Amino acid sequence: xxxxxxxRETVRSYDEHAQQYADEWFDKPLAAHIRSFAATLRPGARxxxxxxxxxxxxxxxxxxxFKPCLLDLSAGLLAEARARxxxxxxxxxxxxxxxxxxxxxxxxxxxxxxxxxxxxxxxxALRELHRVTCEGGTLFISMRVGSGEGWEMWNGxxxxxxxxxPTEAIELLEDAGWSVPWWGVERxxxxxxxxxxx
Ligand SMILES: C[S@@+](CC[C@H](N)C(=O)[O-])C[C@H]1O[C@@H](n2cnc3c(N)ncnc32)[C@H](O)[C@@H]1O
Numbered sequence: 639x640x641x642x643x644x645x646r647e648t649v650r651s652y653d654e655h656a657q658q659y660a661d662e663w664f665d666k667p668l669a670a671h672i673r674s675f676a677a678t679l680r681p682g683a684r685x686x687x688x689x690x691x692x693x694x695x696x697x698x699x700x701x702x703x704f705k706p707c708l709l710d711l712s713a714g715l716l717a718e719a720r721a722r723x724x725x726x727x728x729x730x731x732x733x734x735x736x737x738x739x740x741x742x743x744x745x746x747x748x749x750x751x752x753x754x755x756x757x758x759x760x761x762x763a764l765r766e767l768h769r770v771t772c773e774g775g776t777l778f779i780s781m782r783v784g785s786g787e788g789w790e791m792w793n794g795x796x797x798x799x800x801x802x803x804p805t806e807a808i809e810l811l812e813d814a815g816w817s818v819p820w821w822g823v824e825r826x827x828x829x830x831x832x833x834x835x836x
Contacts, residue, residue, distance in 0.1 A: 656714030660692035683744035689751020693719030764814035777833035
């Protein structure tokens, strides 16, 4: 899928400051969310880390005995993952058009990655994540809470964000085929949810 200009500019900000971004976030795992997600998976489950960037969460999932595949559009962040010893399958690709067959994964982890899509692209991305997940599989997503879309500055470069209200996010998940057994909001800023494919 060709990248649109907003997403290309956002990914360029990660590519140009990949080491700095990874330095900031690689050692800050989302332990509680990983634990809840992992609890839904069988030992050795195949997991897609969609928009996993520097690979922090792929490394943690691999440590727990799962088989992660790290997918991201940023070649710079994937290089950071390799440089940090993340030893998992890595694919430079777009979560809106996943290069995987239907039902390739038991779980999909999409931590803070859908945030950079235009609002109109989110339903398709959630359907795409649903397509590559097996029946009975689990999704974790986190998104920024708010309304509208906008740009935020980071290191002199712009990143595009879509903000969602929890009710809207849950509706988007359900419309894409996910049941939502759990969701929450942290620091009024981050919406997280677990989805299941039935
Ligand atoms: C805020 S970072 C989050 C990185 C990591 N998941 C974490 O939690 O630290 C957003 C990530 O999503 C990736 N991303 C954004 N849009 C994407 C897309 N359409 N396909 C694949 N990756 C994407 C970016 O390159 C970046 O690595």
